[in-house]
Amino acid sequence: MSNPSLFVPGHRGRSRHRVARLAALCIALACAAPALAREAPAPLAFKPYAMETKGNGTIATEEAFLEVPRKHSEPDGPRIRLRVVRLPATGGDGRTAPVVYLAGGPGGSGFGTALGPRWPVFDRVRRETDVLLLDQRGTDFSQMPPECSQSHRFDDAQPLQREAALAALRTTAAACIAEWRKSGVDLAAYTTAESADDIEDLRRAMGLKRLSLWGMSYGTHLALATVRRHGSSLDRVVLMGSEGPDDTIKLPLAADALLADLAVVARKDGFDDLQGSARRVLEALRRQPREGRSSMHDGRKVVIGEYDAQIAIANALGRRSTQRMLPLMLREAEAGDYSLLAGFVLMMRESLGGFRAMPLAMDVASGQSPQRRALVEAQARESLFGDALNFPFPQLADGLGLVDLGDAFRAPLRSEVPVLFVSGSLDGRTPRANAQALLPGFSKGQELLVRGASHDNELWLGHPRIAENIADFLAGRAVKDEALEVPLPVFVTDKSQL
Structure with a gap:
């Protein structure tokens, strides 16, 4: 709803309304995309890396480091180094866009996610294309700010x-x-908008026409910001446990x-x-x-x-x-x-x-x-x-x-980028309602409902067709399921079961 104070009788009032709309448009455009004149980042140089998983052996991967501006509005200013681990494709026809995995949190590690029990899903997706595990700015192996020495201890009594x-x-x-x-940390460098621009720099440094994105929880929030800012550079997007622009x-x-x-x-x-x-x-x-x-x-x-x-x-x-x-x-x-x-x-x-x-x-x-x-x-x-x-x-x-980041960052999103929303019916962190609210804005959007899944591993592993649908979607094939059932939680009934 428009602000009634902008509607002032007479020509001057109409001009003021026009100026206000123009100002709002400028703010929206500034939030929607970074400056167009940007120097191309240096090409990424990947080196062999042995990724030791927790229970799935050692995987032959490749590692590279991408340097990005600390602030993309200051391309000649200080820089931040981001780590990227590439899981080389083990199959596919070579036409499927590489996919960047975006971890949740904020603060989670893309690399760390693939080390644990969720590895089989990553392994399935790389049968179609390269998977890029990005440690977002400020996380894991990507130049983290120092720990704060201050903390609050609540009184147990x-x-x-x-x-x-x-x-x-x-x-x-x-x-x-x-x-x-x-200690010299610029906290203004740690925003979802800056991270979205990092993804665009990653695409350019790899010389790729397009990337696909695959996010979980906060990673979906980052993916959606990238859709808004760099949608023309994206092929497909998978969102698991959706957090919309205004769902923080x-x-x-x-x-x-x-x-x-x-x-x-x-x-x-x-x-x-x-x-x-x-x-x-x-x-x-x-x-x-x-x-x-x-x-x-x-x-x-x-x-x-x-x-x-x-x-x-x-x-x-x-x-x-x-x-x-x-x-x-x-x-x-x-x-x-x-x-x-x-x-x-x-x-x-x-x-x-x-x-x-x-x-x-x-x-x-x-x-x-x-x-x-x-x-x-x-x-x-x-x-x-x-x-x-x-x-x-x-x-x-x-x-x-x-x-x-302002209300333009949080505004409703409309896009023609194909998006698959994967939602859990028992997800208490990113409920299905988030995805349902986002879907109308995506002309090529569809949902895979996982009945019985929470914001936990069963959203990934509760049914083998979850991974199959994600891989099919990223490869441009039809998603065969609209809903899947996973086993319902079995509740602890006695402390001896803990």
């Missing part, structure tokens, strides 16, 4: 209070930012909906009232915080409050590895045993207390539109978990002085 915790984390984040800046902060009621879905599944393992159990545990902790002793932390004790539990439960909903423990954790807490919940709370507190430069700067820069923030705040008032799903964002970012 006190329940977490939202406002006090937010103030403490904002102080810690500000101290880290000051420390990074003192999550919708709180998505957690409530997933809890309801898991409640249906949990009945087969004897958990008859998962939603009611969560509600009763939170209500009890609201009245009186309780102490739990975590066996995962050598018997360490922690006092658990309602907000502790809201954060722990909301985040446990995301992945199968934690979903499986959630019903037992709630059942035992209702019975007065808070040991499992204590383990979740301590892990959550530890992860909240520290910051890394790249993920912090990236998330703040992607930000959220005013409409998204208003919707999240409205849903938080209705959600069983309040605003715990996103804590400490978006409030943490306010006043930190970091770059925000």
